[in-house]
Amino acid sequence: MKKLVFGLLVIAVFGCGLYIYHVCFGDPFTKNAAKQKLISYAKQTYPKKEIKITNGVYNAKTSEYVFQANTQSHRYPMCTKGFLYPKVTCDGIEEAYTESAAKRLNEEASKEIEADLKKAVPQIIKADTALSIENGQFTLDTKWNKQLAEKAPMSITMQLDASGLSKTGASKLAETVRKTLNEKRYTYSNGTIDCMQKDGDGGIGL
Template identity: 85%
Template sequence: MKRIVFGFLAIAVFGCGLYIYHVLFGDPFSKNAAEQKLTSYVKQTYPKKEINITNGVYSAKTTEYVFQANIQSHRYPMCTKGFLHPKVTCDGIEEAYTESVAKHLNEEASKEIKADLQKEVPQIIKADAALIIENGQFTLDTKWNKQLAEKAPMNMAIQLDASGLSKTEAAKMAETVRKTLNEKGYTYSNGTVDCMQKDGDGGFGYVKYSIDFLPKTAIQPNDAEELGS
C-alpha cells in the first residue's frame, strides 16, 4: 500500500515539476504544437499570402510562444498560449493592417476637422484626430465620415495660436472650438487644446495654456493650465 501511495506521490511531484518547468521555460512539445497552430492559422486566415513561421521564443512573463511571421522582407510577431491546445493570442499582420487603416482615417478626419474649425477659429495651427480602432473593424477602403466616430471612440488634439492672449481669452477661444465641433456634428470622447505662444523667431516655441475638454462641458478660464509665460 505504501508503495502505491509513494508511487502516486512521485507521479504527482514529477507532474508538478514538469508543469512548473513548462511555465518557466516552455518545452519542445509545446513549442512544436504552437508552431503547427500558427502555420495552420496563417494558411486559413491569409490563404493568398506566402507566410513562413520562424524563430519561436518562449516568454515566461506572458507564458506565450512568440514567433515571427515572414512575408517577403516584412516581419510580424505571432503569439500562441496554451499547453496541449494552444490558441493564437496576437497577430502582428492584422495589427499592422489596423495601424495602417487608423493612420489613413485619422489623417482624413484631421483634415476635415481643421477645415471646419478654420472658419470660426482662424488661429488654428493643427488638428489631430485619433480613432481607437479594433482589429478588423474597418478596412483601407473605408472612407472617413463622422458616423465612424460613433462606432470607434475618437479623441483629438488642437493647437491654436494664442500669442499675447490672456488665460481668459485663450479659454474663450478654446470654448469656440468645442462649440464648433458640436455644431458640426462630431462625436468624440475628449479633446485637448494647446494654446501656443510664438517665440522670437516667429515660430511656435511652447505651449502657453493647455486645456482638456469634454463635448458637453463648457470651458471655463480656470480650465486653462498655464504651462509657460
C-alpha cells in the first residue's frame, strides 16, 4: 500500500513538474504543432510569397509561441496560442501591410482635404488625417476615397493661419471649415482646428 501511495505521489509530483515546465517554457510537441500551424497559415494567406518559419520562442507572459516569418527581404513576428489546436494570434506581415496602407491612405486623404479647403479657406496651413484601420481591412492596392472613412473612422487635425483675427473671427473661420467639410461630404469621427498666429519673426505658432 505504501508503495502504491509513494508511486502515485511520484507521478503527481512529476506531472506537476511537467505542467509547470510547460507553463514557463512550453514543450517541443506544442512548439512543433505551433510551427506547422504557421507554415500552413502562411501558405494559405500568402500563396505568392516564399515564407520560412523559424526561431520559435515561448512567451510565458502571453502563453504564446513567437516565431519569425522570413521573406526574401524582411523578418516579421508570427504568434500562435493553444495546445492541441493552436490559433494564429499575431501576423507581423499583415500588420506591416496595414501600416503601409494606412500611411499612404492618410497622405492621400490629407492632400485632398487641404485642396478642398484651400478654395473656401485660403488660411489653411495643413490638414492631417488619421484613419482607424484594422489589420487586413484594406489592401496595399486600395485607393483613397471618401467612402473609406465610413468603414474606418477618420479624425482630422487642421492648422489655420488666424493672424490678426479676433476670437470671433477665428470662430467664424473654423465654422467655415466645418461647413466646407460637410458640403464636400467628408465623414469623420472628430475634427480638431488649431488657429495659429504669426510671431514677431513672421513664423507661425499657437
